[in-house]
Amino acid sequence: MLLRGAFAALGLMASTSRALEVTVTDDSSIKKAADTVAYGLVKFYTGNNTGDVPGNLPDPYYWWQCGAMFGTLVDYWHYTGDDQYNAITLQAMVHQAGDDEDFMPKNQTMTLGNDDQGFWALAAMSAAEHTFPDPLQTSLSGLQSCRPCSTSL
Incomplete structure (x- = not known):
């Protein structure tokens, strides 16, 4: 009886998961798979909701994971040309660069470490290297936001 229940649970789990099908020699196949993954990342993001903090994910995610996510979205834009997530990025x-543009925002100073800052700095460096579109000409244009971060590490 216990074994039958285990198989039933396994069958249920198998039916709710699926793998991405990618043809590595087909650009459109790669872009479609990347789009699926990017959408999967962003559906957890609540920082663009009224009353939430831009750049944060809800618990149980940590601040450094947010930096990794947005770095991934910069790379996603660069490699696919899809700019649908650029505004939230x-x-x-x-x-999250904060008042001093060093990736030490006041909403994170009690918990952040240098390694956490590093994820955000790497995201900013990727944005600078890939000439991430910045129609507002914010302080993230170029490598300005990476310099204070590297000196505070």
Whole structure:
């Protein structure tokens, strides 16, 4: 009886998961898979909701994971040309850069470490290297936001 229940649970789990099908020699296949993954990342993001903090994910996610996510979205834009997540990415990076543009925002100073800052700095460096679109000409244009961060590490 116990074994039958285990198989039933396994069958239920197997039916709710699926793998991405990618043809690595087909650009459109790769972009479609990347789009699916990017959408999967962003559906957890609540920082663009009224009353929430731009650049944060809800619990149980940590601040450094947010930096990794937005760095991934910068790379996603660069490699696919899909700019649908650029606005939330820019908003998050500008907000989390903080008042001193060193990725030590006041909403994170009690918990952040240098390694956490590093994820956000790497995201900013990727944005600078890939010439991430910045229509507002914020402080994240270029490598300005990476310099204070590297000196505070």
